[in-house]
Amino acid sequence: xxxxxxxxxxxxxxxxxxxxxxxxxxxxxxxxxxxxxxxxxxxxxxxxxxxxxxxxxxxxxxxxxxxxxxxxxxxxxxxxxxxxxxxxxxxxxxxxxxxxxxxxxxxxxxxxxxxxxxxxxxxxxxxxxxxxxxxxxxxxxxxxxxxxxxxxxxxxxxxxxxxxxxxxxxxxxxxxxxxxxxxxxxxxxxxxxxxxxxxxxxxxxxxxxxxxxxxxxxxxxxxxxxxxxxxxxxxxxxxxxxxxxxxxxxxxxxxxxxxxxxxxxxxxxxxxxxxxxxxxxxxxxxxxxxxxxxxxxxxxxxxxxxxxxxxxxxxxxxxxxxxxxxxxxxx
Ligand SMILES: [Zn+2]
Numbered sequence: 001x002x003x004x005x006x007x008x009x010x011x012x013x014x015x016x017x018x019x020x021x022x023x024x025x026x027x028x029x030x031x032x033x034x035x036x037x038x039x040x041x042x043x044x045x046x047x048x049x050x051x052x053x054x055x056x057x058x059x060x061x062x063x064x065x066x067x068x069x070x071x072x073x074x075x076x077x078x079x080x081x082x083x084x085x086x087x088x089x090x091x092x093x094x095x096x097x098x099x100x101x102x103x104x105x106x107x108x109x110x111x112x113x114x115x116x117x118x119x120x121x122x123x124x125x126x127x128x129x130x131x132x133x134x135x136x137x138x139x140x141x142x143x144x145x146x147x148x149x150x151x152x153x154x155x156x157x158x159x160x161x162x163x164x165x166x167x168x169x170x171x172x173x174x175x176x177x178x179x180x181x182x183x184x185x186x187x188x189x190x191x192x193x194x195x196x197x198x199x200x201x202x203x204x205x206x207x208x209x210x211x212x213x214x215x216x217x218x219x220x221x222x223x224x225x226x227x228x229x230x231x232x233x234x235x236x237x238x239x240x241x242x243x244x245x246x247x248x249x250x251x252x253x254x255x256x257x258x259x260x261x262x263x264x265x266x267x268x269x270x271x272x273x274x275x276x277x278x279x280x281x282x283x284x285x286x287x288x289x290x291x292x293x294x295x296x297x298x299x300x301x302x303x304x305x306x307x308x309x310x311x312x313x314x315x316x317x318x319x320x321x322x323x324x325x326x327x328x329x330x331x
Contacts, residue, residue: 003238010240011118011294015126017081017088024079024156033079033087034071037064040086041071042131045093047139047245048110049128057116059128060108061088073099076138078157080130083123090131090157092138114244118294125294126241133243134158137173144169176247179218180206182300183231185256185273189304192227192271200282200289203297205271206249219252227271228262231255237303240296251296253303276309284320 008014040061043050050060074091149164162169182204183190191202207222216234223231231254240249261271282288291297305313
């Protein structure tokens with residue numbers, strides 16, 4: 001399987017939307033879209049999205065007749081793209097919700113999308129992730145990093161320009177790269193846990209890429225800093241948009257040079273090697289819990305497990321009475 005297809009299996013990836021980048025500066029076309037019955041708006045307030053209430057919540061996307069004064073109220077309107085003859089915009093609503101709170105409350109509640117895990121259909125989740133990430137970027141870049149003047153949204157929300165003509169700073173949406181690595185030694189894999197995680201929860205080792213290092217440098221450094229393990233044979237696995245708040249997770253596998261774990265910083269409170277037998281025994285006993293199945297961490301662990309087991313990991317987990325997939329979000 002090539003990397004494109006492998007990443008497409010990751011939740012929040014493979015967004016089917018056509019971003020239509022050249023249209024971002026076509027004011028006439030954009031105005032037509034804002035007035036079209038085929039346009040839908042994703043309201044976002046405090047990084048939360050509007051969801052219907054009920055057993056299976058669904059996102060509320062507003063059509064033009066449902067918009068009322070929201071277009072005038074929104075602090076930023078971002079053109080996301082088109083899919084199946086529908087145009088999508090994200091609306092970043094102001095913190096003061098007095099102008100719209102009551103009317104939108106009739107349609108649903110603003111909730112953090114991470115609460116619903118993989119309950120949403122994957123294409124819908126990818127669209128919401130895109131909207132969440134770009135509105136978060138606008139919120140954090142209202143002032144120029146060069147001169148401190150206010151910035152304004154341009155290019156349909158895909159750039160912010162400094163309002164100080166003497167500065168002229170241009171700011172583009174950014175994504176923070178973070179690596180996550182499943183390390184093997186023979187048939188065993190290395191998992192660790194942070195002290196704030198729920199009891200029994202273990203995951204692959206992750207960390208942010210620092211300026212001046214390659215992705216592979218970051219894998220080697222993070223593993224050494226967090227576990228004391230030196231790794232070789234670093235291979236890219238796949239990537240996953242992770243809008244909590246603004247990351248892309250870059251999955252890797254690596255091989256340990258030795259198995260001597262030494263927790264070198266305060267990130268992890270425990271790290272240990274798991275054989276498949278130990279892994280299964282602990283899961284069945286309720287002593288081990290894994291990252292949610294919609295995370296790339298789960299995908300990495302799943303590939304390790306499935307490499308040598310005839311029963312896929314998801315089938316094995318489903319066979320354990322009471323096993324529940326966890327939602328865990330790096331923030
Ligand atoms: Zn400036």
